[in-house]
Amino acid sequence: MASASEDRIAKLPPGVPIVRALDRAIALLRAFRPEQPRLGLSELSRLVGLDKGTTRRLLQTLQLNELVEHNEHSQTYALAVGLMELGSAVPTGRELRDIAGPYLTEIAEKTGATSFLWVHIAGRGLCVDRVRASLPHVDATWFSVGAQAPLNCGGGPRVILAFLDEAQRRVALSLELPKRAPASQTDPALLRREADRIRAQGWELAMDDFFIGLTGLGVPIFDRSGALAGALSISSLTSIVAPEGKPVHLDALRDAAARIGARILPG
CATH class of the missing domain: 1.10.10.10 (Winged helix-like DNA-binding domain superfamily/Winged helix DNA-binding domain)
Known part of the structure; x- marks a missing residue:
């Protein structure tokens, strides 16, 4: 190999x-x-x-x-x-990170979950910022700032996959798609259908696909022109993010994503 x-x-x-x-x-x-x-x-x-x-x-x-x-x-x-x-001189995601920083802190404190900020780069999700709640409910190995994630697992990465154009999505689905947990989806055809579902729904709840017992909730961020600028997500114990399988912090994430996007000029 x-x-x-x-x-x-x-x-x-x-x-x-x-x-x-x-x-x-x-x-x-x-x-x-x-x-x-x-x-x-x-x-x-x-x-x-x-x-x-x-x-x-x-x-x-x-x-x-x-x-x-x-x-x-x-x-x-x-x-x-x-x-x-x-x-510090890398321009990728810098404007989004500078604008979204206070909102990530607000979301982490409001939800008690770790908040993440993602952008798309070459078929993967790049974590450009992350904030843990002051009293986190779980201590796990999260993606660190600067780490890249395949787009088959996690609330933020899967949202990015959903809102890529066809050429970008094809690249993303051609890369390695690791099975991190039993619920991880790795079949490109299934992921394509899931991406269409997420795009129509406008958000994603990813349960047990990264770590068993943890759930991620992700929403897209659009700039003033309506173009995809990135994704905002949280992750924590399922009982915190989605008790009974329903996201309890969706409105807060959507509101934060809208406020962030309203400040981002078209690229």
């Missing part, structure tokens, strides 16, 4: 030169995950398919540029603050 790096290289026009050292350094950065923020040299070498000597030299260069840090006590590496500085 081809690596993610090889897949990206295959999509480039013929004759475009590849800087292998840079490609390998990027692969090292991508090896870190929210659930694995610190990794040792041996594990990093294995994950990127490089010998330890090459991996060490690349890590030293990244460390010199404050993109990676090294813990002498644990002999592990982690991403460093230099990446946060680079991330």
Whole structure:
């Protein structure tokens, strides 16, 4: 099976030169995950398919540029603050995040659930902001800011799938669609029908499809021209989000999404 790096290289026009050292350094950065923020040299070498000597030299260069840090006590590496500085310059979702921030906090406090803000990027949902309630009802591993999610699971991602145009939806359904829980839907034909249902309904209640016992509720956000700008969602215990299978915070989410969208100028 081809690596993610090889897949990206295959999509480039013929004759475009590849800087292998840079490609390998990027692969090292991508090896870190929210659930694995610190990794040792041996594990990093294995994950990127490089010998330890090459991996060490690349890590030293990244460390010199404050993109990676090294813990002498644990002999592990982690991403460093230099990446946060680079991330602050990323324009994707910035306007939406700046406008929606206060509303996410309001929704989290009002519902007692974690609130999320999503945008579409290359067939996936990108989490551009997240706010946990001050007294959360559940402690789980949520999507972190900057993480990408396939569009088959979760209230926010499934809403985005529903409001994509046909070409974008085709791309989304051609990507890997993981089965995170027994209720996760992975069949593209079924997801296409579900997307049509969600679009007609105008919101999505995703129960047990990410974690058993948790439910997500998502609504779309449209800019002033009516174009899809992103999605707003909450997630928590099913008893908090949808007791008896009915969403209890739908009006609050719709109201917040409308207020956010009213402030977003057409792109």
